[in-house]
Amino acid sequence: MQHESASAMAGHARQHYQETEQEHISRSQSGFPDFEKDMPSLVNRFSFSLKDNLSSYLGSKNPFYSNVDPQKDYVWLLDNTAYQNRIGRWKAEIVAAYFVKNSGKDLSEVVGYIADKIGMAKDEKVEETIEQRIQPLLDSILPAHAVTIDLQGVDVRLGPSGRDGISTDEIAIPGHGYKDDQVITSQAVKADATTMRTHFASPKGWAVLSDIDDTIKKTLTASPIGILKTTFADEPEPIRGMPELYKHIVQKLDSPPFFYLSASPYNLYPFLRDFRETYYPSGTMILRDASWMNLAGFLSNLTQGTEAYKVDRIEKVHTWFPKRKFICIGDSTQTDPESYGEIYRRHPKWIGAIFIRKVTGVAEMDESTKNDPERFKKAFDDVPRNVWHVFEDPNELYTKVDALVQTAT
Known part of the structure; x- marks a missing residue:
């Protein structure tokens, strides 16, 4: 054995x-x-x-x-x-x-x-x-x-x-x-490997850190069967209005670097990269390690310890770009509010805006808890009210993004 x-x-x-x-x-x-x-x-x-x-x-x-x-x-x-x-x-x-x-x-x-x-x-x-x-x-x-x-x-x-x-x-x-x-491409030497792209980003300006599932890609399920279906069988779909919003961010904030942070295992990289390339700006995908020996580990990867994992990875990004201003975009299905709130409290001058998509219509999700205003209030304790915004329609964010132009570093 x-x-x-x-x-x-x-x-x-x-x-x-x-x-x-x-x-x-x-x-x-x-x-x-x-x-x-x-x-x-x-x-x-x-x-x-x-x-x-x-x-x-x-x-x-x-x-x-x-x-x-x-x-x-x-x-x-x-x-x-x-x-x-x-x-x-x-x-x-x-x-x-x-x-x-x-x-x-x-x-x-x-x-x-x-x-x-x-x-x-x-x-x-x-x-x-x-x-x-x-x-x-x-x-x-x-x-x-x-x-x-x-x-x-x-x-x-x-x-x-x-x-x-x-x-x-x-x-x-x-x-x-x-x-x-600027973007450069690199190839492996005498190896069967994917092509790598490196996107250059200067020390100052804006940057975007985005969740994937239910923030920019439809999952809309909290059940294990639903997760298996949307991950391995369904054609991936973008959240309505989010590709257009991200294009607007690119135009208004002078092509900021994008970081896509997900609790999905790195084994899904080609699948998620293809989805991102189809609908969203290029950027670095930060995915989770997968040290498990049965398929149950895939589900636990997505549903356990996500706050600690995301805070740890965001701290890593902070070491690369401590002088940039970040927009953090996530959703209410898991721990994005708590993760982003914690990062703001650690680095208040680093986070320029937090946008949380309020997810509704998920049968297995306790919306009364996940979307409770008190939950957001607690998650964003000590975060100024003008920094964070909970939205249902991406169109709500256009004016907020436009207002950020005047506060760029």
Whole structure:
């Protein structure tokens, strides 16, 4: 029997420990604990060699790493945003995710499970969509591996990856003279990998930090079955009026950098990136680690410990752009109000506006609690009333965005 890694178990413990009381209530009301009990195991995600297993504990300092094999492995190079450090040097945090090709041994079982649960068993088109989206959650992750990229004509090694099959490197961008809003592309060298885009953003100006589900993409469900259906089977749809609002923000605030922060696992990166590219401005997608060994971990990833996770990631963004003014956009379904309120209290001069979409019409959601004015009042304690706004129609925000033009840093 293959046991869960110490780091994965620690991650689970932290996630459970950071689950808020409201998250616990919401999960119980929607039947998540019972639903998760019989979800398929995904132990094959952690089927790597003993050498990779042991040496991966050394993290980025691992001297026993291997380079990825383009015939057997594939790598995602996540888009990122370059920032200037104190001496004006451009740097970027480059995240790469490493997998073994077509290694998801549980694929047919999991596809059948999801299709059956959402009531679409034997629908070949639906099962094909599920298979395409679920594959990255089933393929074996690849710790203790590295990939080389061509970054502006210079070969740069990324990694090696840690126990989660991810490498994160703070890299200085070779060259000079980069301009605000410039975009460059980078390719891997002798590896099967996605193309990476780096968006340059100067130290001052506006920036946008946006949630994804029910803020810009329709989910409109609080049930485990509904989440499986909208994630793996349905065609993703934007929230009405939000693509137009984001275009307005781009025009009025001089093409600010966008950061899309979601509790979705990084395994959904291609799916979410395609959706974003279709409807919204380009930007950095910040997604959650996925150190779990059964499909239930996917649901807990989305519904437990989201406030602590988001606050932690926003703090990271603050280290890159401490002098920019941020607009935080989220919704009332989970912990966006609490997360953004906490960040404002920590960095009041950094947050210029907070917009929360009041989500209605979700059968499984307790709207009386989620949309209670007292909830927002508590979440935004010590946040000036003119900074935060709860909206139902994106058209409410146009004049508020226009007013921000006069207060740019």
